[in-house]
Every structure is written in C-alpha cells, then in structure tokens.
Amino acid sequence: MFEKLIKKSEGLRIVKKNSLCAVKLHVGEENNVNFVNPLYVRQLIGFIKEAEGRSFLTDSTTLYSGRRYRADLHIELAKEHGFDFAPFVVADGFYGDEYEDVNGSKIASLFTHVDTMFCVSHFKGHFNCGFGGALKNLGMGCASKGGKLEMHSRSKPEINMEKCTLCLRCFDYCIYRAIIKSNKKLAIDHSLCTGCAGCMSVCPEKAIVFSWDAASSDIQKGIAQYAGCAIKDKDVFYINFLINISPNCDCFHSNEPMIAPDIGILASFDPVSLDQACYDFVKESIDKAHPEVDAQEQLIFAEKYEVGERKYEIKTI
Numbered sequence: 001m002f003e004k005l006i007k008k009s010e011g012l013r014i015v016k017k018n019s020l021c022a023v024k025l026h027v028g029e030e031n032n033v034n035f036v037n038p039l040y041v042r043q044l045i046g047f048i049k050e051a052e053g054r055s056f057l058t059d060s061t062t063l064y065s066g067r068r069y070r071a072d073l074h075i076e077l078a079k080e081h082g083f084d085f086a087p088f089v090v091a092d093g094f095y096g097d098e099y100e101d102v103n104g105s106k107i108a109s110l111f112t113h114v115d116t117m118f119c120v121s122h123f124k125g126h127f128n129c130g131f132g133g134a135l136k137n138l139g140m141g142c143a144s145k146g147g148k149l150e151m152h153s154r155s156k157p158e159i160n161m162e163k164c165t166l167c168l169r170c171f172d173y174c175i176y177r178a179i180i181k182s183n184k185k186l187a188i189d190h191s192l193c194t195g196c197a198g199c200m201s202v203c204p205e206k207a208i209v210f211s212w213d214a215a216s217s218d219i220q221k222g223i224a225q226y227a228g229c230a231i232k233d234k235d236v237f238y239i240n241f242l243i244n245i246s247p248n249c250d251c252f253h254s255n256e257p258m259i260a261p262d263i264g265i266l267a268s269f270d271p272v273s274l275d276q277a278c279y280d281f282v283k284e285s286i287d288k289a290h291p292e293v294d295a296q297e298q299l300i301f302a303e304k305y306e307v308g309e310r311k312y313e314i315k316t317i
Contacts, residue, residue, distance in 0.1 A: 001317070002040055002265060006047055006239075008317050009267045014116050014235035015053035022111070023048075023057050023086070024137060025120040027078040029201075030067045031253045034246045036122045038082035040265075044118060044239075045086050053116070056087040060108045060141060061096030062251065063148040064198030065175040070095060092144040099144035105229040106147035117231070119238045119271065123278045125247040125259060127200065128219050130295020131286050132249050133278055134238045134271035135302055139223030142230035151222035152195035156215070159186050163207035170199040170208060201252040216293045224301035227271065231307070238274050239267045245282060247289045260285035272299055272308030 006012065015021060023044065028035030041057070048055040057078065062068045067077040071090035078088045092098050092108035100112040111117075119134055126132040140148060159170075159179075164186060171179045171186060178192035179199065188199075195215070200208045242263040247256050260282040268274040276299050279286060286295055303310050 002043060003047070004317050005265055005267055006044070008315075009237075011118070011237040011239070011267055011269075012047055012051045014237055015048055015051040016116070017052040019053050019116050020114055021048050021053045021055040022114045022117045023055055023120060024059065024111075024117055024141060025057060025083075026059060026122065026137065026141065026250050027068075027074075027081050027083050027088075028250045029253055030077060031255070032250050033255055034122065034124065034244045035081065035250045036120055036241050038085070040241070041083065041120060042085045044120065048118070055118075056089050057083055058089045058091050058110060060092045060143065061090060061145060062196070063145055063152065063194055064196035064201070064251065065173055066198065066251075066253065068251075069175075091142065096145035099146060102229040102232060105226045106144045106150065107226070107229055108142055108144045108147075111142050111230055115234055117234055117236045119236055121238070121240050122244070122250055123240045123242045123275075123282075124245055124249065125286055125289045126249050127290060128216055128293070129223065129298055130216075130290050130293040131275075131279055133240050133275040135227050135275050135298050135307070136223055138227035138230045138271060139298075140226070143226050147226060148196075149194055151219050151226065153218075156190045156193050156195055157188060157200060157208050159188060160207045160209060161185060163205045165205055165207075167204065169202045169204065173202045174199055198251075201248075201254065217297055220298035221301045223298050224305050224307060227302060228305045228307045231271075236271075237267065237269060238271045239265065240274055240278050241265055242278050242281060245285065259289050268312070270308040270312075272302045272310055273312035275299060275302075276310045277312045277314060
C-alpha cells in the first residue's frame with residue numbers, strides 16, 4: 001500500500017538522475033517507540049534508488065538534553081532505532097552550531113546545499129503547538145540549535161510543587177542548570193531556561209507545565225517562518241504517518257496511550273494542505289489533548305507566509 005501511495009502521488013518525479021536527495025525524518029528519542037517505522041523509510045530509500053537518485057537520512061541536533069543533542073550520539077541512536085540502511089548525516093554539525101542565514105532564519109547548513117528533499121513525518125499531538133506534522137518537521141527540524149532557541153524564547157515552564165515529589169530527575173537532566181534546588185523546593189530560573197521542555201519529558205509526576213501566555217503563538221509563527229525558509233528553492237515531497245497518534249512529540253523520553261485510532265499514510269507536495277488534512281482527521285482528539293493551544297495557528301501562519309495552501313482534496317487508494 002505504501003508503494004502504491006508513492007507511485008500514485010508521483011512523489012518520485014522530483015528525483016533526477018544522480019541527484020542528491022535528503023530524507024528528513026525524526027528517529028525518535030531514546031525510550032520513545034512512536035517514531036515512523038524504519039521499514040517504510042527503507043522502502044522509500046529503495047524507491048529513490050530505483051529512480052536513479054542518491055539519498056541519505058538527516059535530522060538536526062536538539063535543543064534539549066538527550067541522545068540527539070550531539071551528532072555522534074544522534075547517529076548512534078538512529079542506528080539503534082533501525083535506521084542503519086543508509087547514511088545518516090546530522091544537518092547542523094557536531095554541536096548544532098553550523099547554519100546559514102536564510103531570510104533571517106538560522107537554517108541547518110546541510111539543508112542549504114540540497115535541492116531535493118523527502119520530508120517524512122509522524123503526525124502526533126504536541127504540548128506547545130497542538131500537533132506536530134510536516135510543518136514542525138521542517139520548521140523546528142531544519143533549524144540549527146540557535147534557530148530552535150529563537151523559536152522557544154518565549155516558552156518557559158513552571159514547576160507545580162503540589163505534584164512534585166523531589167525525585168530530582170529534572171534537576172539532574174537540565175544541562176543548562178536552569179532548575180534551582182533550595183529548601184526542599186525546586187524552581188526554574190527563566191534567565192537560564194531555554195524553553196526546550198526536556199524537563200517536562202522526564203518528570204514522572206507531570207509536575208512541570210508551561211505558562212502559556214503568547215508562547216504557543218510565537219512558536220507556531222516561528223515554525224511557519226522557518227518552514228518556508230527551509231524549503232526555499234527546493235523540490236520537496238511530504239509524507240505524513242497518521243498512525244500511532246501519541247499525545248506528545250517523539251522527542252519525549254516516554255510513551256503514553258494513543259489519543260486516536262490509526263488513520264493511514266498521507267502524502268502531498270504541499271505541507272500545509274497535508275497537515276490541515278491530518279489535523280481535520282483527528283481534530284477532536286488533538287483539541288482534547290491540548291485544549292489550551294490553538295493548533296491551527298501554524299497552518300494559518302504558514303499559508304500567510306506562502307508555504308502552501310490549507311485547502312485540499314483527499315484521494316484514497
């Protein structure tokens with residue numbers, strides 16, 4: 001069925017003989033199992049080879065601490081999660097500081113050197129954007145560390161001490177030393193906090209929450225802007241896996257019950273219409289999981305910045 005989808009949608013028409021094709025994906029954080037199954041990605045690599053293109057897998061380093069924070073660890077994790085069938089290149093260098101300025105956005109340098117890209121995304125919920133799909137894979141995933149920091153600059157978490165058990169996992173986890181321990185209490189120093197939200201992922205009591213003010217809107221606007229810069233002058237085909245629909249990002253170090261039944265795999269040459277269609281399929285579940293977020297803001301911003309159009313037509317195979 002996946003093969004039929006790729007051929008029916010004519011996604012391989014962007015592949016030119018001996019052209020270099022980047023397959024942008026998310027290999028999942030350690031202990032997370034909801035990322036796109038590597039068997040599908042292996043098949044996509046095979047299709048590109050049949051079309052006489054040369055492909056490699058890629059993603060950028062993370063702002064939060066973990067196995068994807070540094071290039072060598074990121075590559076190790078990719079192999080452990082089954083992405084060992086093609087070269088894996090970290091797009092923003094060993095420490096995440098290699099980027100090019102594209103219309104004011106700090107785009108990971110590798111993406112400025114490729115003309116053809118396949119964007120493979122797991123569609124799921126997201127605590128700060130409502131959902132994460134193709135746009136987030138482009139906007140956040142193609143940014144260098146500095147770009148990610150810019151997009152998170154207004155998002156700062158807080159600790160609910162009524163739920164906190166002082167297990168200190170967040171304290172030990174934070175490489176920015178933003179979590180302060182004193183008098184049997186924890187607090188977050190917002191002057192040191194990057195807003196990466198890694199502490200939320202490791203807290204077993206869900207005691208760390210975001211103060212929402214304008215943070216979500218700012219991040220979604222940033223994602224839309226960065227997405228447009230990431231695909232500038234490129235031929236890109238987008239594939240969204242609307243299966244294993246988890247409440248939070250594959251960046252989380254844990255797994256939670258799914259929030260909606262599997263729908264299928266969707267593909268398009270337009271990331272905005274693709275994400276809109278996926279959202280419409282599971283709108284009720286996404287809105288219920290993250291009622292404090294207007295999940296469609298990223299779509300509205302992306303259409304405004306001419307990344308794509310929200311209107312779509314579904315063709316089923």
